[in-house]
Amino acid sequence: MYAQERRVDALSAARAALGSNEFCAVVERIWSDTGYDVPPIAAAIAALAPQLSGLITTTLDHLLERAFGGRWPVLVRTTADLAQRRGYILKLHGTLVDRATWVLTRDEHDRLFYGDAEFQRTLSAIVHAHTVVFVGHELASDEHDWLFAPARARSSDQAPRHFGLVPDGSVGPGRRHALEAAGMRIVSYRDQDGRHAAAASLLRGLARAGAIAPTDVTSTSAPSDLDASSARAAHVEGPVDPRRLRAQIEETFSFEELETFFADSFPEIRGGIASIVSPVHNAEYRAFKLVKYFERRNRLRDLQTKIQEHIGQAPHTHPAPARHE
Numbered sequence: 001m002y003a004q005e006r007r008v009d010a011l012s013a014a015r016a017a018l019g020s021n022e023f024c025a026v027v028e029r030i031w032s033d034t035g036y037d038v039p040p041i042a043a044a045i046a047a048l049a050p051q052l053s054g055l056i057t058t059t060l061d062h063l064l065e066r067a068f069g070g071r072w073p074v075l076v077r078t079t080a081d082l083a084q085r086r087g088y089i090l091k092l093h094g095t096l097v098d099r100a101t102w103v104l105t106r107d108e109h110d111r112l113f114y115g116d117a118e119f120q121r122t123l124s125a126i127v128h129a130h131t132v133v134f135v136g137h138e139l140a141s142d143e144h145d146w147l148f149a150p151a152r153a154r155s156s157d158q159a160p161r162h163f164g165l166v167p168d169g170s171v172g173p174g175r176r177h178a179l180e181a182a183g184m185r186i187v188s189y190r191d192q193d194g195r196h197a198a199a200a201s202l203l204r205g206l207a208r209a210g211a212i213a214p215t216d217v218t219s220t221s222a223p224s225d226l227d228a229s230s231a232r233a234a235h236v237e238g239p240v241d242p243r244r245l246r247a248q249i250e251e252t253f254s255f256e257e258l259e260t261f262f263a264d265s266f267p268e269i270r271g272g273i274a275s276i277v278s279p280v281h282n283a284e285y286r287a288f289k290l291v292k293y294f295e296r297r298n299r300l301r302d303l304q305t306k307i308q309e310h311i312g313q314a315p316h317t318h319p320a321p322a323r324h325e
Contacts, residue, residue: 044203167191
């Protein structure tokens with residue numbers, strides 16, 4: 001069922017099979033974040049706090065609350081004035097410590113999304129009044145169908161603008177067309193190991209650049225203007241960290257991609273990438289040699305800027321990553 005992205009139905013079946021008490025105990029054990037560090041992507045979202053109106057999340061755990069350091073109050077239900085508020089975390093599916101707030105099964109989901117008139121009005125107001133960036137969401141979920149079907153039906157060419165920050169290959173052409181018709185712009189990134197490092201990097205860049213309008217809202221996770229120029233501006237501030245640059249090269253380029261990138265970005269260097277590294281070198285050594293080459297010539301800033309331009313603008317041609325459930 002998970003493979004078919006029908007999580008609500010899978011959890012409903014699990015509850016029926018295990019019984020309520022055992023199901024709840026398993027959920028608490030699986031979703032507990034005790035002993036886990038705040039992941040980089042949660043920290044990156046928290047760094048955007050000064051530029052956000054709010055954060056809307058479907059997670060039960062407390063990683064986002066921890067990332068925000070307790071500075072924003074946590075809500076488990078909507079209020080009539082929520083679209084006008086600032087500095088809140090709304091947990092749509094409840095919070096782990098209070099089982100009565102959970103929205104996991106089909107019955108709970110349907111009661112909230114189809115039986116709660118205030119919830120419907122509030123979410124609709126937020127989606128129509130704010131630009132929202134969806135980070136880490138399954139853009140094929142029931143919630144997205146519920147949110148965006150009315151926009152497709154009513155808005156024609158003037159749908160509110162939103163963004164979906166998603167791994168390459170995770171949104172098919174049919175789904176992409178439907179989302180774009182509802183005002184969603186899909187921004188893809190490379191995620192070969194399931195850690196979403198590129199998404200976290202982009203969000204950190206936006207935070208440093210101040211690229212998000214102060215009236216935006218986030219959904220786990222967040223709203224903003226994800227222009228490539230914003231990301232580029234963010235990554236040219238402050239000193240260049242060679243270690244971070246090496247890590248970025250390792251996770252972004254195969255040798256063939258690096259060869260093309262280098263030829264396009266630094267045509268003035270005779271011999272191209274082959275004058276610095278060889279295809280037989282592993283990714284770690286290639287990144288080390290390339291960064292060292294530019295460091296010795298005081299051109300790390302040039303290399304960093306070109307990499308950010310590539311990440312923000314270049315079409316991604318590598319195979320879609322495997323799904324991690």
